[in-house]
Amino acid sequence: MTRTLSFEAAINEALHQEMHADPSVLLIGQGVKSPWYVGNTCLGLLERFGERRVVDTPVSENAMTGAAVGAALTGMRTIIEHPRVDFLIYGLDPLVNQAANWHYMNGGRASVPLVLWAIINRGGEQAAQHSQALHAWFCHVPGLKVVMPSTPFDAKGLLIAAIRDNNPVMYFEDRWLHRSVGPVPAEPYAVPIGKAIVRRTGTNLTIVANSFLAAESMKAAEELERRGIDAEIIDLRTLKPLDLDTVLTSVRKTGRLLVVDGGWRSFGVSAEVSASVAEHALSELKGPVRRLALPDVPAPATRSLEQAYYKDRSHIVAAVCDMLGRSHIGKEPGEA
Amino acid sequence: MMVTIRMCEESFVPGILDGTITCPVHLYTGQEAVAAGVCAALDTRDYVFGSHRSHGHFLAKGGTVKELMAEVYCRETGCSRGRGGSMHLIDPERGMLGAAPIVAGTISLALGAAMAAQVRGEDRVAVTFFGDGATGEGVLYEALNFAALRRLPLIFACENNLYSTHMPIREIRVDCPIVLIASPFGIKAHRVDGNDVLAVHEAASSAVAACRSGNGPVFIEFLTYRMRGHVGPNDNIQGTHTDIRPPEELEHWRARDPIAGFERHLLAAGAVDADGLQRIKIEVADQVRAAHVHASESSRPAQEDLYKYVFHD
Numbered sequence: 001m002t003r004t005l006s007f008e009a010a011i012n013e014a015l016h017q018e019m020h021a022d023p024s025v026l027l028i029g030q031g032v033k034s035p036w037y038v039g040n041t042c043l044g045l046l047e048r049f050g051e052r053r054v055v056d057t058p059v060s061e062n063a064m065t066g067a068a069v070g071a072a073l074t075g076m077r078t079i080i081e082h083p084r085v086d087f088l089i090y091g092l093d094p095l096v097n098q099a100a101n102w103h104y105m106n107g108g109r110a111s112v113p114l115v116l117w118a119i120i121n122r123g124g125e126q127a128a129q130h131s132q133a134l135h136a137w138f139c140h141v142p143g144l145k146v147v148m149p150s151t152p153f154d155a156k157g158l159l160i161a162a163i164r165d166n167n168p169v170m171y172f173e174d175r176w177l178h179r180s181v182g183p184v185p186a187e188p189y190a191v192p193i194g195k196a197i198v199r200r201t202g203t204n205l206t207i208v209a210n211s212f213l214a215a216e217s218m219k220a221a222e223e224l225e226r227r228g229i230d231a232e233i234i235d236l237r238t239l240k241p242l243d244l245d246t247v248l249t250s251v252r253k254t255g256r257l258l259v260v261d262g263g264w265r266s267f268g269v270s271a272e273v274s275a276s277v278a279e280h281a282l283s284e285l286k287g288p289v290r291r292l293a294l295p296d297v298p299a300p301a302t303r304s305l306e307q308a309y310y311k312d313r314s315h316i317v318a319a320v321c322d323m324l325g326r327s328h329i330g331k332e333p334g335e336a
Numbered sequence: 337m338m339v340t341i342r343m344c345e346e347s348f349v350p351g352i353l354d355g356t357i358t359c360p361v362h363l364y365t366g367q368e369a370v371a372a373g374v375c376a377a378l379d380t381r382d383y384v385f386g387s388h389r390s391h392g393h394f395l396a397k398g399g400t401v402k403e404l405m406a407e408v409y410c411r412e413t414g415c416s417r418g419r420g421g422s423m424h425l426i427d428p429e430r431g432m433l434g435a436a437p438i439v440a441g442t443i444s445l446a447l448g449a450a451m452a453a454q455v456r457g458e459d460r461v462a463v464t465f466f467g468d469g470a471t472g473e474g475v476l477y478e479a480l481n482f483a484a485l486r487r488l489p490l491i492f493a494c495e496n497n498l499y500s501t502h503m504p505i506r507e508i509r510v511d512c513p514i515v516l517i518a519s520p521f522g523i524k525a526h527r528v529d530g531n532d533v534l535a536v537h538e539a540a541s542s543a544v545a546a547c548r549s550g551n552g553p554v555f556i557e558f559l560t561y562r563m564r565g566h567v568g569p570n571d572n573i574q575g576t577h578t579d580i581r582p583p584e585e586l587e588h589w590r591a592r593d594p595i596a597g598f599e600r601h602l603l604a605a606g607a608v609d610a611d612g613l614q615r616i617k618i619e620v621a622d623q624v625r626a627a628h629v630h631a632s633e634s635s636r637p638a639q640e641d642l643y644k645y646v647f648h649d
Binding site for chain 1: 383385414415416417418419420424426427428433434436438441442443444445446447448449450451452453454455456462474475478479481482485644645646647648649
């Protein structure tokens with residue numbers, strides 16, 4: 001049975017179902033017993049599973065991330081939640097030095113079934129230390145997988161896949177998607193990690209995006225359609241390992257590529273996708289690859305600068321029109 | 337066990353000096369009583385995490401001489417299949433859950449292992465071995481707080497060998513005994529002669545009993561000394577093979593050798609005679625020699641396996 005659920009309700013359902021099905025699933029994190037940090041994503045978990053399996057924590061990101069890794073090493077399927085990506089930086093040692101390397105450097109003798117759930121919680125004049133989207137950092141590290149859902153369906157399915165995976169998986173959730181709604185099957189299901197999805201087929205160009213900006217790309221495509229532009233939208237779903245085949249198949253068809261990412265422009269996801277396409281399909285491109293990402297600037301507080309900083313559907317429309325040599329200002333085709 | 341650890345460690349010295357052994361090796365010589373005494377108080381099901389200097393922890397928790405040697409030689413037959421080297425020793429079936437050379441890096445992992453034992457309602461105990469250098473890391477204090485908050489079955493085993501790499505303890509800490517850092521968290525803490533294996537064992541046994549009965553965590557500072565350098569046989573600074581430590585200090589600790597001390601105790605108690613001690617040493621020496629042969633004859637991992645083990649299937 002499929003119902004319409006919000007993004008946060010989909011996460012909540014995934015947690016309830018996996019914790020119920022598997023007693024080894026353990027949830028640790030700041031705010032897991034309060035909507036202050038995690039919205040409604042953890043509703044009812046503490047009451048149902050008790051404070052040994054639903055562990056709200058002191059503000060000790062380093063030790064708590066390490067504890068999650070250690071619990072995972074003993075076979076617990078552990079989820080460690082960080083209510084802001086910025087806070088997770090204190091937990092980098094256990095994540096990057098330990099969890100990511102453990103299976104390799106111990107010759108496969110032990111694995112780390114860990115989900116690191118980090119919330120990108122930006123906007124609202126929160127400034128530079130409450131707004132950062134650092135997903136690209138983690139894509140650089142061998143041994144980590146990185147997923148970023150853009151729909152309620154994926155919010156549930158990718159979280160379940162991450163919990164069931166035997167490796168450390170980073171699950172980046174954009175809080176701008178919390179109130180978005182969409183169809184979500186009632187039963188547990190996993191969205192495969194490592195596979196992108198073509199959200200919309202098109203012929204004029206390929207837009208590769210993820211998370212919030214994949215959702216925005218879908219809305220941009222509607223506006224582009226009104227202007228006679230037929231965009232193909234690829235939602236990466238998983239950033240690492242990157243599903244390059246799906247990207248290349250599309251680019252070979254359309255000959256044009258716009259890469260959209262909610263992280264910084266330099267050395268980020270948009271750079272990696274662009275470089276990979278250039279390596280494998282340069283001769284099939286009809287024009288230069290275009291990137292749309294955050295400028296290399298810390299997140300500002302004031303609303304006027306926030307508006308200049310963040311990207312949304314209007315920037316996507318503008319970039320596409322520019323790539324195709326169309327005017328993007330004002331009128332749609334056919335209008336006087 | 338102490339003799340096994342000592343003979344393994346000392347047997348690495350020629351290989352390190354002649355270049356047969358090329359990965360960084362942090363010898364445990366001088367600290368054997370800590371690993372041996374603590375691990376003798378544990379069961380196989382209990383968890384241990386180590387550091388960069390963990391040959392002793394690995395062996396004392398039940399890891400084999402053969403697997404240790406082969407790993408130090410970075411061979412496929414090593415406990416980490418040659419991917420870890422001397423600093424990454426693991427034997428999950430025997431509760432040796434791993435070691436890592438990031439100072440204080442496994443304290444929080446042991447915290448999580450203790451937490452997992454509590455969640456599952458098991459009476460396992462977790463031990464984290466770390467050095468005096470780790471007292472400079474914030475994660476230790478985070479872990480002390482959370483372990484105390486949840487009364488976790490965790491033993492903080494601090495091996496104070498008076499040096500963190502090249503830095504004597506007086507240069508890295510204000511004059512405050514390490515044992516005192518646990519009490520502000522309401523954690524029972526003890527300071528023990530880490531070169532007296534019986535004292536170590538007694539302290540560890542009572543800590544294990546406390547943890548098993550829900551009265552953890554426990555902090556123990558073991559006063560000991562590394563007889564070799566931070567890495568390699570001596571504190572070799574830029575190829576000089578000279579030690580940074582005063583000769584009188586080395587002499588002072590050599591006189592307090594944990595193995596010689598325990599041998600004197602056994603002889604005095606009539607538990608063993610000189611021949612008996614000699615037989616043990618011959619037996620261990622044979623085992624160590626065979627393990628070196630096995631390690632040096634084992635192959636290094638094949639290059640086509642470079643990508644193997646990045647992810648678990």
